[in-house]
Amino acid sequence: MLNILYDHQIFTMQHYGGISRYFASIQSGLEKQPDIHFNNGVLYSKNYYIKDNTYLPSYLSKVFLKKDRSIQKWNRKYSEYLIKKDNYDVFHPTYYNPYFLKSIKKPFVITVHDMIHELFPEMFEPGDVFVNYKRRCIENAAHIIAISQSTKNDIINILGVDENRISVVHHGFRPQMSVTSDLTDSEKKQDYLLFVGDRKGYKNFPRLATALTPFLKRNPEIKLVCAGGGAFQSAELELFIRLGISDRVQQISASDETLSRLYKNAMAFLFPSLYEGFGLPILEAFQNDCPIIASQTDCFKEIGEDAIQYFNPYEESSILNALEEVVENKQKALTLVNRGRQQLQKFPMESCIDKTLNIYRTFGQKK
Known part of the structure; x- marks a missing residue:
């Protein structure tokens, strides 16, 4: 049994969003694998994609974790507890905060979604910490997942990372519910x-x-x-x-x-x-x-x-x-x-899940 640990970061940060949907989709695929177990490292989240897959039931969370600041605090404590417990084979942080580096003992994989902050620094606050956070995660990761060849090229060109440390795994797409062709009157006037x-x-x-x-x-x-x-x-x-x-x-x-x-x-x-x-x-x-x-x-x-x-x-x-x-x-x-x-048709979700799982298996076996 291969044990994968995720952390809380993106599920605390986003209610909706592409990155949290990416991780939720991978986790959904792993649920169908008989030799895989995962923990998403979340006590409670308002995230739409994992609302039924958190440690605390919603009725308790709504009583004890009413404020976003409390949710962030206790989710991080829970993730830190799971990391220190060391009962996993591969760790996959869901964003770039490197809080885990001081205590992690197992390999970790990081997904890099873009290099926007590095390429367009003038469009972000000078005190933005995530450029530093991302670099530290990339430097210490056992392996890096880039969501496009373009992103892989940017990682190599900007940070000088060995291309053999990076795998391109495109986002998968699972067709959503079919919808009627007509918008409501409030949605379409012309x-x-x-x-x-x-x-x-x-x-x-x-x-x-x-x-x-x-x-x-x-x-x-x-x-x-x-x-x-x-x-x-x-x-x-x-x-x-x-x-x-x-x-x-x-x-x-x-x-x-x-x-x-x-x-x-x-x-x-x-x-x-x-x-x-x-x-x-x-x-x-x-x-x-x-x-x-x-x-x-x-x-x-x-x-x-x-x-x-x-x-x-x-x-x-x-x-x-x-x-x-x-x-x-x-x-x-x-x-x-x-x-x-x-x-x-070139972007099935199954391909994204299979390629990610192969990376987990490769580095989870390197004890």
Whole structure:
């Protein structure tokens, strides 16, 4: 029996999110392996993906762990206790805090999701500790999982890590629930373009909004819908006023089911990031037959290949031209959708789980 220990970090930090979903999906796959046992190192979490898989029952947790600060404190204590107990073969921290280095005695594997902080330091606070945390984890790990070849290349180029210490394991994708093709009245008033997730910094949202303005003004029946990412902030609202598109941009806090409907009914999904480590929304759009218009980054080209209409994310004219080529050409949009269906087949969740399990087995046997 191979014993895998995870820690609390990402399940404490996120209620929803790509990284916590990644770990929850792997754990779900391990449950089906007769020779594998795992502990996720969590006393209690508000995370959507593991809400039924924590140590304390929810009714006790709601009494004793009401505040997020208390949840973080006791989850860390619980993870530290399990690490010191040493009853595992491989440890897989779920984020980069290296608190465990002082007490760990077994091999650990770290997943690196991107090198955004290292490549775009100007977009983060000077006191951000996670660049240091990540480097320390990478230097001490028995093995490193990179979620794309692009991310592996960045780890090698930035930190000088031996490529033999890194395995590329793409995110797997398990098709979500099927949804009806119709949005509710509150979700869809007219045709729309879709943007998903956070809008800060390297996500390149202000440039996207600026690039889309001529198109939106020529097509008053079309809106830009932003799913997730929180309500628009004051600087964003001011940008919309200056561009003259305040009535053309809408923000929706979307559940997974609502998000699927938004993809399915959108004219196109726009992904203008300057950099990503993988780009899970690409696979979500593929599943829901939504044509994708995205940055010509190495990562997106690796994941999307010829199933995406690419643009230069630094040039507003390139963004606008790519958009017009897709939404004004139904055959082009259909071609992208058909290619997307085929491309999605290259990222089964089973492959992600199997490759990760092989890494656990390799380093769990090196006693």
